[in-house]
Amino acid sequence: MATPSESDQASVCNIEESRSRLCDEFAAIAGTDSAVAQCYLAENEWQMERALNSYFEADMEKVFDVEDSPETSPKPKRKKVEDNASRDCIDLTEESPSSSHKPSEEDDDKKLSLLSWNVDGLDTDNLAERARGLCSYLVLYTPDVVFLQELIQPYVQYLRKRAVSYMLIEGGEDGYFTGMMLKKSRVKLLESEIVTYPTTQMMRNLLVAQVNFKGQKLCLMTSHLESCKGHGEERMKQLRVVMQRMIETPDDVTVVFGGDTNLRDSEVAKVGLSSGVCDVWEQLGKQEHCRYTWDTKANSNKTVPYVSRCRFDRVYFRPATKEGVPRLAPDHMALVGLEKLDCGRYTSDHWGIYCSFSAGH
DSSP, rough: OOOOOOHHHHHHHHHHHHHHHHHHHHHHHHHHHHHHHHHHHHTTTTTTHHHHHHEEEEOOOOGGEEEEOOOOOSSSSHHHHHHHHHHHHOSSSSOOOOOTOOOOHHHHOOOEEEEEEEOOOOTTTHHHHHHHHHHHHHHOOOOOOEEEEEEEEEHHHHHHHOOTTTEESSSSSSSEEEEEEEETTTTEEEEEEEETTOOSSSSSEEEEEEEETEEOOOOOOOOOOOOOEEEEEEHHHHHHHHHHEEEEEEEOOOOOOOEEEEOHHHHHHHHOOOOEEEHHHHHHTGGGSSOOOEEETTOOOSOOHHHEEOEEEEEEEEEOOTTOOOOOOEEEEEEEOOSTTTTTTSSSSOOOOEEEEEEEO
């Protein structure tokens, strides 16, 4: 009986290695274990996007049922916390007082404020309370624009119900996706589009919105770039798409991109920021207190056997340069979500980025 050739053995080893890597990546994205990952991948012919879609098609509405359902929860203590919070629903239909760090209402009116946050909707533990946590930050900071990553449909429906002073634009429908929220009283949507990343394996895309902010034209962009260390090449391809879209925008338009980029500094160095585009954190002096947006040393939402401190979440900015057009510039950045909620967890495993932009004279 013939024995397998060395090439056949190598081929089998390569397949096993590739599938093992896919399982690890699926588990990391979906927040599950490798056994569940293997099951979904095998059922979907080892196609990552199909497997993720299949995984997220499960009915997750029950995550937020506690908001309205009178039924008894199997976890009485948590039920009590959820019910108490539900009776004190946050109403975002009215304008809220300005944050204490802001100098005056007159100055506020001239500034564009932005919040970018990966809200980790894939982690369904305490998700209703964590979604209310996001809403509390919307009330506190009243950002004009909100960029969100890792949304799921139940989270979106919750925000539509609770954050009614915002218009919500979705970057997808299936599985998990990005979104954008615009303060109705200050930002007018002109048009939006979804730009596909042709070679993504993780359902990633670029959500773009053209808006009018107090007479100024803005192009807003958000994305969740490819995850995991081994996908650096795809991530850099996606960054090139973002940079191209930023520099192609007419010079009478201000462009702001924000999101969970998963970028490493070495990858940004290889691609390079396009002319006229700045990294807001770098532009404001690389302040140490808002460097790390994914920090397992400080954030305990994810239980991992290592310490990882990364600046995955970034904001890029390109001002309008046409003569006579108001020129915005970044003037403030801070991390948000640093406080634990009553459930003992944070709003997300990422910190959010709050920043503001003021017009030059």
